[in-house]
Amino acid sequence: KIESLKVTVDFLKVPLGLKKPPLKEALAAVPGPGRPKPLGVERHKPRRSDAMDNESQYSGYSYKSGHSRSSRKHRDRRDRHRSKSRDGSRGDKSVTIQAPGEPLLDNESTRGDERDDNWGETTTVVTGTSEHSISHDDITRITKDMEDSAHLDCSRHLGVSLAGALALLAFLTPLAFMLLPQLLWREELEPCGTPCEGLFISVAFKLLILLLGSWALFFRRPKAFFPRIFVFRALLMVLVFLLVVSYWLFYGVRILDSRDRNYQGVVQYAVSLVDALLFVHYLAVVLLELRQLQPQFTLKAVRSTDGASRFYNVGHLSIQRAAVWILENYYHDFPVYNPALLNLPKSVLSKKMSGFKVYSLGEENTTNNSTGQSRAVIAAAARRRDNSHNEYYYEEAEHERRVRKRRARLVVAVEEAFTHIKRLQEEDQKNPREIMDPREAAQAIFASMARAMQKYLRTTKQQPYHTMESILQHLEFCITHDMTPKVRRGHGGRYLTAGPTIQYHKDRWLAKQWTLVSEEPVTNGLKDGVVFVLKRQDFSLVVSTKKIPFFKLSEEFVDPKSHKFVMRLQSETSV
């Protein structure tokens, strides 16, 4: 029903001090797009502040990778500083603006207030308790938050240190259990021979295994920064905390207070804690690693600009984790985004731009006037006969021919260039001046094919992606490893086709910052039919989920003796 347009506006330009004027006018003051823009503003943050009306919630999704921060920190920070008006994002603020069905400048200023519920159409993430609409206070808060973003790094460090402290506590507790009686009431303890020693050894090894396991499982450079709590990790932390606390409680009451003399019992108590921790670790392995392995859903990721799409199979994941998974695969599966290739050539498009003028006779009170008008314009334009498709076709054919010609020239140039280079054999006697290392060899042959390569790249509009330095490096690579020119040309489809994004120079990857837009809370698990969008400034990835169907496999027994055949004749006899 309500169509939502999304416009990303850089909110750094928002003027301050917008307290109570209707939101429309506030946004009309935004110098961003300049044209009448729809109303709804939504920014979501995971906050619960009493000062907020219950309609406004925010969540900022910026999504950074490559930092050595784990999601635990962020989650802990949020848990503990809920009341603070802190934003979960930093750096570029990207705000998604959503429209209700009507454009801004209808003569409806009086109806602005009743429209509140219509703005409720969310397609951005909300927490469980939030409704979603706009509040004017939010705009001021947004600008204030941007100044506070510097403090966030500290919060993340705090989170990880908290987790580390908990882990250390859990690790040292059994040792403390065993050492305290020795330190405090050593004389009163019953002697404990072989069983205790056995238990000591088992505790030592179990702790070692726990240490190695924790290192393998947890101490990894996190690959992404999640906008929300990683539910399973939070669960595990809470579990460990409760476990340790309850063990300390019992220890304090039963053993410390009463000065229990049975040392073996104390040691066994400590061993039981270590066992429990090992089982928690097992639970962590299952929840964090194993559950998502068996494929349950098929995700289809489509790039919005050119329609490149891929399918991936994933298991049970939350939406944010699925988003990370998709992004990891995006970088090596999708051909690089080349904005120059997107649009129709200008000569074709220019003809389409002549518009129709629409005059409305009579009625002015219809609200769907504008949509009706636009529909009429589109229909009329479609019916009008124009030959731009013809031009497009010929333009395409011409371009194709040109590309092929250049490509042929490039191929020939490369082949010739490589015939000049030969690997130096040991027994060859050569003048030391003529001996080159790969770099010089690459430079030597680059000159002969530079022109052809340049022309080719220009035709396929790839030249922004390949600097001379990168080409030389690639040549050097090929020469060092004795690759034939064919390989060198087809290497990863490197030059002749647009390769996956990850092979280009790091600068090309531009922002690793993505915005996750979803209708459901991002910590929800994937379900059939969930759709979420990963946005960047100039394009976005639309991801949709489908459940892998339940296969009914039935068995049919074929008796090997049942394979019998007859001849099928068709003879012809002359009489």
Place this chain on the structure above:
Amino acid sequence: SQCSAILSFSFQQRIEIHKLRQGDNLILGFSIGGGIDQDPTQNPFSEDKTDKGIYVTRVTEGGPAEVAGLQIGDKIMQVNGWDMTMVTHDQARKRLTKRNEEVVRLLVTRQSLQKAVQQSMMS
């Protein structure tokens, strides 16, 4: 429908072939295919691919069969009164090549004949 049932009965042609003596053999000058022991789906001449009848697959030029009016694709229903619709291939051959018979009278049915009459009935 009732019309065509009666009419299809009469879309049969009687052909009388006088055998030609060639050395020790009496030949008729055509080839047959089909039979209840054969694969009816490979018969190119039959309309119904489950028809296991005997069909004329080739007619020698200038031979006695051509002279008598036998055409390629004809289905042989009877030979000298013997039924040929439910016989094996070899039985059919034997019935056509009896050494003591110099003339064979065939009852054949032809698709083209049927269709032509049907069309003229409809128009």
